[in-house]
Amino acid sequence: MARPKRLSIASEILPRSFYERPTETVARDLLGKILVHGETAGRIVEVEAYLGPNDLAAHAARGFTPSTQVIFGPPGRAYVYLIYGMYECLNLIAEPTGVAGCVLIRALEPVAGVPLMQERRPIAKTVEQLTSGPGKLTRALGITRKLNGVDVTRGVLTVHQPEREEKFAIGVTPRIGITKCVDWPLRFFIRENRFVSKVRLPGGG
């Protein structure tokens, strides 16, 4: 019977009220927070905001369907979906119940369970390659579609306030990998952080 190990780097779980705010605000504020799943944990260093019906790049723009219903549901839940037949992407639901909005977690800085992450992603040659992308971090942390809809304010997948809040500069650019609303500045990341996914952007950080 293993006693649950308390991570010295993370303290309280973020309350539901944290998520029940405008999606862009939640996205920005998620930077620096700690995502925990089992033995593995990582500091969120890159996110993207996906809005409601007007945001044609968002899955919620397709309307309320079996696959998108989580996005319209209560804040503080996980939306996990399969992309390109191979990788899964993790989103956290924002906005009050009934309003669409979610935040795609694009990159983490590993803070716990690195050996297990390396086991799950043996292809990664460096620590930077472990969680520096939306498909990479879900694989490294063992996050799958089974977690779609779970409450991240309690349970196996949680987001925590960091024990020590560190100051950092936030960068803003358009989102990556989309074909609609390509100019909307909804990607937020911690500047000068090695674990932010590598993208060539004019004047980027």
Add this chain to the structure above:
DNA sequence: CAATAGATCATCT
């Protein structure tokens, strides 16, 4: 270093 092709499947047309 830059560009491109291939893997692989749920969802939508």
Add this chain to the structure above:
DNA sequence: GATGATCTATTGC
């Protein structure tokens, strides 16, 4: 049948 909130290997300069 096509597309997509991706990642990796390979080719080419």
